[in-house]
Amino acid sequence: xxxxxxxxxxxxxxxxxxxxxxxxxxxxxxxxxxxxxxxxxxxxxxxxxxxxxxxxxxxxxxxxxxxxxxxxxxxxxxxxxxxxxxxxxxxxxxxxxxxxxxxxxxxxxxxxxxxxxxxxxxxxxxxxxxxxxxxxxxxxxxxxxxxxxxxxxxxxxxxxxxxxxxxxxxxxxxxxxxxxxxxxxxxxxxxxxxxxxxxxxxxxxxxxxxxxxxxxxxxxxxxxxxxxxxxxxx
Numbered sequence: 001x002x003x004x005x006x007x008x009x010x011x012x013x014x015x016x017x018x019x020x021x022x023x024x025x026x027x028x029x030x031x032x033x034x035x036x037x038x039x040x041x042x043x044x045x046x047x048x049x050x051x052x053x054x055x056x057x058x059x060x061x062x063x064x065x066x067x068x069x070x071x072x073x074x075x076x077x078x079x080x081x082x083x084x085x086x087x088x089x090x091x092x093x094x095x096x097x098x099x100x101x102x103x104x105x106x107x108x109x110x111x112x113x114x115x116x117x118x119x120x121x122x123x124x125x126x127x128x129x130x131x132x133x134x135x136x137x138x139x140x141x142x143x144x145x146x147x148x149x150x151x152x153x154x155x156x157x158x159x160x161x162x163x164x165x166x167x168x169x170x171x172x173x174x175x176x177x178x179x180x181x182x183x184x185x186x187x188x189x190x191x192x193x194x195x196x197x198x199x200x201x202x203x204x205x206x207x208x209x210x211x212x213x214x215x216x217x218x219x220x221x222x223x224x225x226x227x228x229x230x231x232x233x234x
Contacts, residue, residue, distance in 0.1 A: 008128075011112045017133045019116065024134055032149065035113070035201055039208035042109060049102050054217055056099040057171050063092055106209070110202055117150045117201045149201040156203035157195035161188040163210040170217055 001009075015038070022034035043050065066088055074081035089096060126135045165188040195203045 007108070007112075011108055012115060013128050013130075015109065015112045016116050016128055017130050020129065020133050020136060023136070032201075032204060035204045036208050038113075039205045040212065042106075043209060043212045046102060046105060049105065050213065050216065051220075053099045053102040054171070054213070054220060056094060056096070058220070059092060059094050060096065060099065061171075063088060063094070110205065113205055114199055114202055117199050149204065150199050152196050152198060153200035153203060154196055156200050156207070157192050160195055160203045160207045160210065161192035163207055163214070164188040164191050167210050167214050167217070170214060 018041075019031065019034045019038060022037050023029060023031050026033050026037065067085060070081060070084045070088065074084060129135060165184065168184040168187060191206070195206070
């Protein structure tokens with residue numbers, strides 16, 4: 001079976017059918033609500049991976065001063081520098097690539113959503129539906145009333161960029177250094193310009209995901225703060 005068939009079988013078709021079912025059964029019958037619920041469902045499904053990514057980001061922020069010292073001390077010896085950094089990761093039980101697992105898993109989902117909303121007004125979707133999924137008239141499907149989320153939205157792109165900046169700013173240690181400082185500004189700007197050229201529905205999905213991640217980070221920090229408080233003597 002080709003990669004294209006696997007993608008269609010395990011991503012495009014299930015997400016499409018889930019969106020249609022959510023559209024039919026959710027109050028209001030609006031596809032935007034279906035996308036919001038889909039985003040939250042994906043967050044729940046991938047919660048262990050997302051949690052691991054957030055914790056890794058926190059841990060990497062904590063050891064950033066030590067990494068800075070290693071880079072400075074072994075700036076003329078790249079091989080030894082890499083060896084020392086990997087030893088530091090091992091000492092603190094950090095897998096730096098785990099912080100990228102969640103974003104990489106989100107990418108094919110975003111592609112599937114983009115293609116679904118591209119196809120809804122072009123080819124129709126009935127041939128991709130399961131036997132138990134209702135067949136809808138594409139002309140009757142609503143997006144926030146009469147809004148066309150297949151088109152870009154500068155306002156939504158700006159909201160996503162702000163949410164992404166907030167997520168990056170509150171992630172990890174407040175004393176960010178090096179690449180972390182650059183990513184706080186670069187990534188939201190990149191997201192903004194990307195979404196000004198892509199379907200607004202991707203912005204809806206990304207916005208809900210970013211807000212959920214911010215809530216997750218806040219919960220973890222609050223939990224860590226509470227655990228570090230001195231216990232009252234009875």
